[in-house]
Amino acid sequence: MTYNFTEIEKKWRNIWEYRPVQADSDGKTNFYCLDMFPYPSGSGLHVGHWRGYVLSDVLSRYKILQGYNVLHPMGWDAFGLPAENYAISAGVHPAVSTAQNVANAKRQLQEMSTVYDWGREINTTDPEYYKWTQWIFLRMWKHGLAYEKEMPLNWCEHCKCVLANEESTGGVCDRCGNPVSKKLLRQWMLKITEYADRLLEGLEKLDWPEKVKKMQSDWIGKSYGAEVDFKIEGSDKSIRVFTTRPDTLYGATFMVLAPEHELVGELTAAGRREEMERYVRNAGAKSSVDRMADREKTGMYTGTCAINPFNGSRIQIWVSDYVLADYGTGAIMCVPAHDERDFEFAKKFGLPIIQVIQKEGAPETELAEAYTGDGVMINSHIFNGMKASEAKERMAEHMEKLGVGKKTVRYKLRDWVFSRQRYWGEPIPLIHCEKCGVVPVPESELPVLLPEVESYQPTSTGESPLADINQWVNVTCPQCHGPAKRETNTMPQWAGSSWYFLRYADPHNKDELASREALKKWLPVDYYVGGIEHAVLHLLYSRFYTKFLYDIGAVDFDEPFTKLFNQGMVNRSGVKMSKSLGNVVSPDELVQKYGCDSLRMYELFIGPPEQDSEWDDRGIDGVYRYLNRTWKFVCEYKDKPLSADSADGVPSREFEKLRNKFIRDITARLNNLTLNTVVSGFMEYTAKISDDARKWGGIDKETLETLIILLAPFTPHIAEELWSLTGHGESVFKQSWPGYDEAKAKDDLVTVGLQINGKLRGQLQIPDSESEGAALAAARAALSKRLEGFRVLKEVYVPNKIINFVVKAAQEE
């Protein structure tokens, strides 16, 4: 009587394929449980991927048993650099390698027996799918959200491609880890900044980890301040700056322009031009990494001055690369007394420092460093004596009155660089006509198919490989029918994943991205499971897309994911599993050796789901042994109900109590998603009822069958087989999640800890309903020896928990 998992798992996988475990009837509450879909890499899935998928599968199966109508789909994010880079390194066409990788990953997922609805499988590289990816882009273009711009962009020489701001972290390419440089290119941009405020406000109502919300709001980076105009001496022009500290305006003793600022050439005095050009060129050539690593301030005086609009003093205009061209106005007013960077710059170049805020009670001495705290205004004319925090508001109003500035708001968020110079992506459905300019491909002609080519290697020129395919590039203009050329850049990997969750609701629709009805039924996503690495990429882009689709009336909700859960990574030797480190554990062998149920349960047992965990090859033995014991236990006792001798009812009441308690605990733990403790709970409970069954020579049917149902979401095969062995013809997933009765879960006797001065000194078993007086009397008796010679100052009684005597030695009095 051994547990033959190979046979059992094979058997049920086959049966489930014909009769998928999927809730189907209407009239139930709908529940949309979604995994972040993977890009199908060549190395397949490892045990780290399984972690999230097991979690969402357990949750889906639990909801099915609770009677929900569950949508749990899966698909493939198959366009983009990772897929293309893999294809290039493997020397095969991306379409071929992608298809292979999808097939392999799908096989792995099916070996997990996840309840994915494969009838809804989607693939971002399917023309029927990317037709709608292109459609959304066209709608954005028509609404003025997509625009073309030539500007210095993040360029990765290794990927030979531009990167979005979000894809360049710490000056390094998010994809390949190589340094990013700036390159002047004409690119398509999406005006995500137009949604900055709504993307920020929308976070409030989301049930997401605080960490992710914070990362998004930091990324959007809203700051309140003022724009101020500084007149240029000897010119009628002025320089506009953005500052969050209008209260420090009297302390502005110089200005700095970014090297890329448009006025740099004009303001540079004749004798300094050559040197300035050199400085600007050097600054532009620095990679982002160098620019950040090399924090020593450099800069050059233009030879021109501006006028401080409040006190009329002449202040020098400098150029330095510590000012960013693409934030604010690309120019700043510098208040060295109250800004660390300005202080450093002023010290280095001998520029004046005027303190305008004094820390309350601090002596009036020269500043050794910038003071950035609050305080009282000094050297600020009529504002002297005011608190700086209040002066901020007053002075902003004052400058509005004088007409030299106005209150404003700025964001760190930049527009989204949306075009890529690579082959393996959705073609951007636009046409460049010499006469008509940029013309959209008519919606009726979508999708614009990605042409089949022999050579898809990236070029270094900043142009897509598609530019070489003349017969594809050259078209007639849809408007004037004259000669025109297709846009040859493709969309970034994020395009297809920014809306895929909508398509699952209605994956085969040929007329719309999804029908109103289907969207209404399923969206927004109730539960979204995935890694934290997409905190500001995919999750921000998806929210932007959803808000746009809401605005054009395509969907009637404006946040796509109601609840987000980030599962922790699975590490090995303290580092992330990755193919390049060679520390990847493949689930395939483990399934072969221990079975899918064991691996599923071990993935949960390994640690708290939201925390990173360390993979231990031997740990899986524990759950494997547990499942074997459970198997033997059920098989041994399925035909041994409690005998008639136990008619006094004691054993069945005991089982009833244990059962109700366990259902209560497991349900609570499942709702909390503390799934590691669910597994330990099963181990303890099964051991306990096995012992009792042995003790009494049997176990009641309900207790045995409840165990099987409760196990079903976690270890579906063994549960289904045991369910069948206990004489049921219908799937265990047609059962209902068991309820419990709090009254029946109650213990008659409770164990109470006995303490003296907070230290444990004994235990006491008392009836649950014992009165406080009786409990204290019993406790006093139990500790009588220890209490001798002490005076009891206080007795603390916490029912069902603890009795504490606060005492003092008699002779101390």
Next chain:
RNA sequence: GCCCGAAUGGCGGAAUGGUAGACGCAAAGGACUUAAAAUCCUUCGGGGGCGACCUCGUGCCGGUUCGAGUCCGGCUUCGGGCACCA
């Protein structure tokens, strides 16, 4: 530099302010076996005692409380995010 987390046995980890170390791994001893594997039983934070027991113990220093792994203040170390955003 700024902003988040985290710190508990040999290891993964458990513990609504109430009996710290559940559950599992590893290790040691035993049973079964010709033997091994598998399985089952026992032990398993440190120190002390023949012993029922005593004592110390949740990164460090303080505080609140009858009682702190848990709450508060100040550190240390590690991990993550952002990083010249004016």
